[in-house]
Amino acid sequence: MMPRLAERFRVVAVDPRGAGHSDKPADGYDTTTLAAELHLLIRQLGHERLAVERLAAPLRPVTERIVGAVLPDRGHYVPEARPDALLDHLLPFLDS
Numbered sequence: 001m002m003p004r005l006a007e008r009f010r011v012v013a014v015d016p017r018g019a020g021h022s023d024k025p026a027d028g029y030d031t032t033t034l035a036a037e038l039h040l041l042i043r044q045l046g047h048e049r050l051a052v053e054r055l056a057a058p059l060r061p062v063t064e065r066i067v068g069a070v071l072p073d074r075g076h077y078v079p080e081a082r083p084d085a086l087l088d089h090l091l092p093f094l095d096s
Contacts, residue, residue, distance in 0.1 A: 005094075008095065
């Protein structure tokens with residue numbers, strides 16, 4: 001989905017410390033620290049508004065900038081075999 005969204009929007013995939021295959025750090029691996037690092041990244045990218053996934057609560061200092069949130073695994077299932085079907089409906093909404 002990211003390549004298709006990137007045709008119209010700036011898409012940033014963040015790889016926070018301790019996520020994926022990287023080792024868990026000895027410290028700084030809490031939601032408050034991770035959210036602060038995400039906030040710093042957003043500021044460095046020059047964004048005023050953002051949509052977040054999962055870390056909304058620790059981002060309270062910037063809640064006035066949050067315009068959306070992604071809540072994974074909540075409801076409607078989109079078949080992995082047809083991700084374009086979702087984008088066909090999602091892109092007109094995002095363009096509005």
